[in-house]
Amino acid sequence: xxxxxNRADLVIVGSGPAAMAAAVTYSRHVDPSRRILVLDELTxxxxxxxxxxxxxxxxxxxxDGMTLPNIHRMKGQVLDVLADRPGVVxxxxxGETQNWIGDDLILATGARERWIPFPGWTLPGVVGMGGFQAxxxxxxxxxxxxxxxxxSGPLMYPVGRSVQKAKGQLLFLGEQASIAxxxxxxxxxxxxxxxxxxxxxxxxxxxxxxxxxxxxxxKAGGDGRLEWVQLxxxxxxxxxxxxxxxxxCHLIPNIDLARLAGCAIDKDRVQMDHLCQxxxxxxxxxxxxxxxxxxxxxxxxxxxxxxxxxxxxxxxxHHSAALPRWERFVQLLDxxxxxxxxxxxxxxxxxxxxxxxxxxxxxxxxxxxxxEAKLQTRLGMGPCQGKVCGxxxxxxxxxxxxxSRPPISPLSVQAxxxxxxxxxxxx
Ligand SMILES: Cc1cc2nc3c(=O)[nH]c(=O)nc-3n(C[C@H](O)[C@H](O)[C@H](O)COP(=O)(O)OP(=O)(O)OC[C@H]3O[C@@H](n4cnc5c(N)ncnc54)[C@H](O)[C@@H]3O)c2cc1C
Numbered sequence: 001x002x003x004x005x006n007r008a009d010l011v012i013v014g015s016g017p018a019a020m021a022a023a024v025t026y027s028r029h030v031d032p033s034r035r036i037l038v039l040d041e042l043t044x045x046x047x048x049x050x051x052x053x054x055x056x057x058x059x060x061x062x063x064d065g066m067t068l069p070n071i072h073r074m075k076g077q078v079l080d081v082l083a084d085r086p087g088v089v090x091x092x093x094x095g096e097t098q099n100w101i102g103d104d105l106i107l108a109t110g111a112r113e114r115w116i117p118f119p120g121w122t123l124p125g126v127v128g129m130g131g132f133q134a135x136x137x138x139x140x141x142x143x144x145x146x147x148x149x150x151x152s153g154p155l156m157y158p159v160g161r162s163v164q165k166a167k168g169q170l171l172f173l174g175e176q177a178s179i180a181x182x183x184x185x186x187x188x189x190x191x192x193x194x195x196x197x198x199x200x201x202x203x204x205x206x207x208x209x210x211x212x213x214x215x216x217x218x219k220a221g222g223d224g225r226l227e228w229v230q231l232x233x234x235x236x237x238x239x240x241x242x243x244x245x246x247x248x249c250h251l252i253p254n255i256d257l258a259r260l261a262g263c264a265i266d267k268d269r270v271q272m273d274h275l276c277q278x279x280x281x282x283x284x285x286x287x288x289x290x291x292x293x294x295x296x297x298x299x300x301x302x303x304x305x306x307x308x309x310x311x312x313x314x315x316x317x318h319h320s321a322a323l324p325r326w327e328r329f330v331q332l333l334d335x336x337x338x339x340x341x342x343x344x345x346x347x348x349x350x351x352x353x354x355x356x357x358x359x360x361x362x363x364x365x366x367x368x369x370x371x372e373a374k375l376q377t378r379l380g381m382g383p384c385q386g387k388v389c390g391x392x393x394x395x396x397x398x399x400x401x402x403x404s405r406p407p408i409s410p411l412s413v414q415a416x417x418x419x420x421x422x423x424x425x426x427x
Contacts, residue, residue: 003089003419005099008037010309011088013078013257014108015040016047017062017295018287021302022106022309024065029310032070037100039090041077047110047287048130049295052137062299079407079419081105081261086282088257089406089419097419104282104309107258107270108302111288113155113248114391116343119219122355125226125244132246133159142168145243148229150174150217152337153250154294157202160209163246170209172240174231176216176249176343177336185336192329194296218346220245234342250337251292252391256404258285268391269330274320275313276305284309292333297326344396353396354389356382361396370399383410 010026012019015038023036044051045063054060066073079097080089087101113130120126127135129151136142136159147168149156156173163170175182189196218237219230228241258270264279265271269291272278278285284305287298300322307316347353349362357378367373370380370393379393380386380401385408390401407419417424 003097003099003421005087005101008072008100008102009034010036010104010106011086011100011102012036012038012106012108013040013088014038014047014110014287015042015045015066015073016108016110016287016298017049017059018110018298018302018305019047019106019108020045020062020066021299022108022284022286022306023071023302024062024068025303025306026310027065027068027070029307029312029315034070036071037102038066038071038073039076039078039088039100040073041075043075045073048134051134058295058299077409078257079409079411081107081257081283083262091407091411091415091419095412095415095418097415104284105261106284106286106305106309107261107263107278107289108285108287108298109254109257109289111251111253111292112387114250114252114339114395115247115388116249116339116395117347117351117353117361117392118217118343119346119348119351120221120226120229121247122352123220123222123226124224125222125242126220127244127246129153129155129159129246129248130251132244133162136162136166140166142166142244144169146171146241147244147246148172148174148231148240148242149246150176150215150229150231151247151249152176152339153248153292153333154199154337155248155251156246157199157206159246160206161202164205168244170206171242172231173206173209173211174215174217175211175213176340178214178340181336182213185332188332191325195294195329216340216343217245217247232342249339249343249395250333251288253289253291255289256387256408258289259404260406260408267334274304274323275308275316276301276320276323277308291327291330293326293330297323297329300326339395347396353392354379354382356384356389359389364393364397367397367399370401373397373399374402385410 050059076092078088086105113128215233270285286301286305373379393399
């Protein structure tokens with residue numbers, strides 16, 4: 001028995017800004033009979049930034065475009081990329097797996113937060129900034145709860161606004177990047193006026209929240225749940241009592257599917273040419289899986305990839321002129337919000353690094369590489385499959401995590417049997 005194989009003309013993984021721009025642009029430049037399939041594990045359209053619905057005119061424009069009759073959406077997880085054709089293995093929420101193939105495949109899988117472990121980071125109440133943002137957007141009640149946001153990257157500010165809107169008590173905002181790095185960043189921001197305006201908007205709304213630059217979390221503590229955090233600016237340390245700590249060290253691209261597809265990866269980003277084509281023919285990579293640079297860049301790339309897939313090389317070339325500026329922005333963000341050395345040296349022997357398998361720093365430290373740590377300690381072998389501890393181990397020990405393996409998310413044994421039935425029958 002082999003998996004059912006279905007066809008669309010263009011298959012897109014993700015339904016965030018990048019994916020929407022690609023789908024709508026493609027739809028408008030091809031014959032209306034050509035079918036576009038958009039696959040996403042989220043029920044809502046809009047990816048991470050617009051998961052609660054359109055918040056501005058740009059979002060509304062692309063979301064309205066997604067109602068074009070030849071764009072079809074399916075909810076579920078993409079587990080693997082086919083080796084021989086532009087296509088994917090998809091699992092519906094009911095657990096059914098199907099192959100979906102197209103003339104072209106676009107990966108627009110976004111980014112996720114990067115954790116650098118510190119003592120107490122696994123306590124309930126310590127949450128990733130992105131995850132906290134997602135929970136707030138989907139209705140987490142935090143009325144009057146005391147919230148500290150301390151980590152790194154521009155995501156802190158939208159999260160701060162969401163805390164205010166949810167009537168949480170935002171006690172403190174701490175950015176770990178040094179003041180020198182932030183001054184350099186601010187000096188280059190006028191080259192990205194849309195980002196500068198966005199930043200000013202957040203500063204205007206968060207002006208009354210105590211904010212410190214060059215400040216990071218040293219520890220979190222509490223009796224079975226977060227009760228306090230210890231912050232430091234390198235000169236002094238202090239405690240703040242709180243109910244939630246939203247933290248995380250900037251974002252990192254989601255490259256697992258691109259890795260499975262055999263696409264070239266460099267600096268943990270999918271590599272693509274000026275028309276957003278990856279190293280594999282008919283496979284495009286757009287948005288934050290190619291570098292963390294925000295929604296405007298994701299949309300600009302989506303337009304280029306949509307045009308290229310619609311076989312409009314002249315137009316794609318024309319629109320690609322916008323991309324080099326955004327590539328410089330990705331580099332500026334990465335350089336500004338990379339973890340400072342103090343974050344990499346403050347963990348204790350008993351600080352958990354792999355929270356799925358409860359493995360402390362003291363057991364991983366003597367290992368020489370990711371593979372040895374995996375074999376000897378089970379690092380990276382829990383349900384997150386190294387998505388959280390992999391980047392942490394890279395930052396802390398310089399380990400280069402192994403290639404990703406399919407399926408990229410854990411499945412029940414029944415679903416696994418269904419997924420690989422044909423291979424099992426053959427062997
Ligand atoms: C958790 C989180 C929250 C964020 N919140 C904000 C915010 O409030 N404001 C802001 O300015 N920026 C926010 N960002 C940054 C924001 O993601 C980007 O600026 C922008 O949304 C990037 O667009 P994108 O299309 O590249 O990716 P995304 O918007 O991240 O879209 C990627 C999509 O791919 C889907 N996907 C990934 N892998 C699979 C798979 N295997 N199978 C099926 N579907 C898959 C995801 O469900 C997601 O919908 C957030 C980032 C994260 C990680």
